[in-house]
Amino acid sequence: MTEPPARAGTDVVVELRGIKKSFGATEVLHGVDLTIHTGEHVVVFGPSGSGKSTLLRTINLLEEPSEGSVRLLGVEYGPGLPGERGRRGGPLQLRRHVGMVFQQFNLFPHLTALHNISLALRSVKGLGRREAEARAAVALRQVGLVRWAGHFPAELSGGQQQRVAIARALSLDPKVMLFDEPTSALDPELVGEVLAVMRELAESGMTMVVVTHELNFAREIGDFNVFMDQGSIVECGGAGFFDTCTNPRTRQFMEAVL
């Protein structure tokens, strides 16, 4: 792995150290280090099975690492490195600061768009019904869907559902947003509206980690780009990465995709 370029001047939000993950006897992450700074847009890409989604899911401990540490706001989470001791935070505490958007949206189908968001606000922030609903409406307005507040997920298009999912995650004021291939399950003509919301979010200064196959979008917003293959980071770099990357495996992948 090449040395990550120095990104001075900003605070670290999330720091992954030595993340390993095994499913049974197969190790799918071989000790990954990654630092994410405030306001940074980190793009993770690579072939299927490279471990990029698994890596993303270890950031909020949806996937508990077999080894390694996740550090957020000065607190260590996860099992830690071998021999590492000290107090570690629980997953519930960590997840309250990390928002996540899934490939399959994962909206709650039995609740309206508004109540998908207000349920999260009520149970995580402990808000009363009125306040939760009012804030949920604000979150829906942010993604341009306030008129659809009373609709159920089944009555919305895929793009609208994903925008509601983004609003739901944002409503909890996360310190960092994770996107796990957010446009992969969408009809091509609906990809644009979701990317537009993400672009707006990026411009507003939100810290984002995006796993995506949309390399044109990645090139546009990626402040820090990470290419993964076979459970390791092969190469990473700053804004010009897509034109300046040197590793033959990275180049091969880019030529195949772009």
Place this chain on the structure above:
Amino acid sequence: MSLLAYYDWGLIWEAKEDLFRGLLVAIEVAAVALVVSVVVGLLLALARMSRPPLSWLAAVYVNVFRGIPALVSVIWVYFGISLVLGINFSVFQAGVIALVLLYGAFISEIYRAALQAIPKGQREAGLALGMHPIRIFVQVVLPQATKIAIPNIGSMFIGMIKDTSTFTVIGLLEVARVTQNLNSVTFQPFVLFTAAAGMYVLATFFFDFLFRVIEKSLTTPPAGGIAGWLTGRRKRRIELVVKDLEALSGRT
């Protein structure tokens, strides 16, 4: 003609009150048992989906009690428990317990299938939002699983009403007992048991309809007239929230 004359069909009209009272008793026992069975069934389903040895115990329970007929169950509860433990249940209580023992097992299988049908992503979405796992179960997974389970629970309920007919052996005044009592005075078994059959069919039609209405109102978006006004209220409340927001942003 002579055959028809021999059967006193007018008896049904005279006995209608007794028969309906019997049906009401049957429905009461079955309804109380249904509520308890759903709770027991859900707990059993969770036990069965948990770790051994709890899952094994639940599996043994389910397989044993699915195999026991209601007649055996009620005799066992009413007479057996009284003999062995000295606890004397009323006939109503014994009927409810007998049904819960059996239908708790059936409903646990219905709930297990329904819970397993909920995509993993639903739980993950809740976790990613930082929701507590118990809250995710109660507010995200359970409502969706219940929607799947409702049609099957409905047919279980119809089975429960029919099984109350065996409680005649402990003297519960349900439809079969009422019929037998009337028959011992009038000696018109064909007429009276035809009427009894009619009672059960009536109940079946009614509850089939009722569960269909419930099922319909649980679809998203809800369908059907009864769901209509419930949805209407929610829609109006959401519109209000949105209007408030627009008024607020208009000022700023």
